[in-house]
Amino acid sequence: MMRLYTGMESGNSWKVRILLEQLEIPYEKVYVDLLTWEHKKKEFIANINPRGQVPVLEDGENRFWDSTACMVYLARKMNRTDWLPLEADKMADVMHWIALAHCEIHFGLQYGRRGVMRDRWVIGNGSNLPEYQKFGRGAMNTMETRLSKQDWLSGDHITIADIACFPYVLNSPEAGIPHDEFPGIRRWLDRCLAMPRWAEPPRAPTRDYPDMPADAG
Ligand SMILES: N[C@@H](CCC(=O)N[C@@H](CS)C(=O)NCC(=O)O)C(=O)O
Structure with missing residues (x-):
């Protein structure tokens, strides 16, 4: 297993x-x-x-x-080309969104949220929150451009592009970026959450996150 x-x-x-x-x-x-x-x-x-x-x-x-x-x-x-297409143009289109997830979403939304929720900042002490939010908002504007025209980020059905962007965009209000100004993203989030067998969310982070011990790797 x-x-x-x-x-x-x-x-x-x-x-x-x-x-x-x-x-x-x-x-x-x-x-x-x-x-x-x-x-x-x-x-x-x-x-x-x-x-x-x-x-x-x-x-x-x-x-x-x-x-x-x-x-x-x-x-x-599992040979599921519906989730990850193999044609050059279709696969490259999925990769646009994977790249966004690993760049602006990761450094803007994930790290911004972690700072707000746990007071742990990758850079500085929280005074940089607007910079994290600028990255995050940039990612969400890019997604909104696509999702104002189509249901899923890549092609006409859900792919791993949607899953890669989903968690930290869902939680963007916790990084200080509400969903109000992104109607396409709001509809897309609802569509994801309505999928059968959508795995349970992780537990919300707590604030009492100790500092990394000196002997950590
Ligand atoms: N690029 C990695 C990022 C993984 C990541 O940030 N994981 C977090 C938990 S959601 C973690 O382990 N953080 C601890 C750390 O980065 O030190 C991925 O997509 O899996």
Whole structure:
């Protein structure tokens, strides 16, 4: 059976859980305690993920870290070209949105939200929130351009592009960017949430997140 290392609070792990559910693949969950920095312990970095993050997906001898690597593996392994098309133009179009998820959404929405929710800032002490929001808003404006014209980010049905962008756009109000000014995104979020077998959301992050211990990897 496949195994997913996931965090209770992890939006990136949610992406992989969503696809596993959509593809009806049974899997075992292993919770990595992000609060106690288990993901930065030497054994985790040496044996599970050199990047010190979740999600990580194991399938037999194969181990993949990074939500996109996991989703690409699952879609290709199951030969689901509906979730990840193979034609050059269609695959490249999916990659537009994956790139957005790993750049402006990650650094703007994910890190901005983490700062607001837990008072943990990648850069500075919170005075940079407007800069995080500028990245995040840029991503959402780009998505709105597409979603004001079509139901899904790429092509005429849901793909891994939608899953990659979904969690941190859903939670953008917690990074201080409300959905009000993005009607296309609001309709798209409802469409995603109405999909059958959409995996349960992660638990909301708490503020009492201790500092990383000095001996962490
Ligand atoms: N690019 C990675 C990002 C993963 C990521 O940011 N995971 C978070 C949990 S949602 C994490 O493990 N953070 C701990 C850290 O980055 O130190 C992916 O898409 O999987």
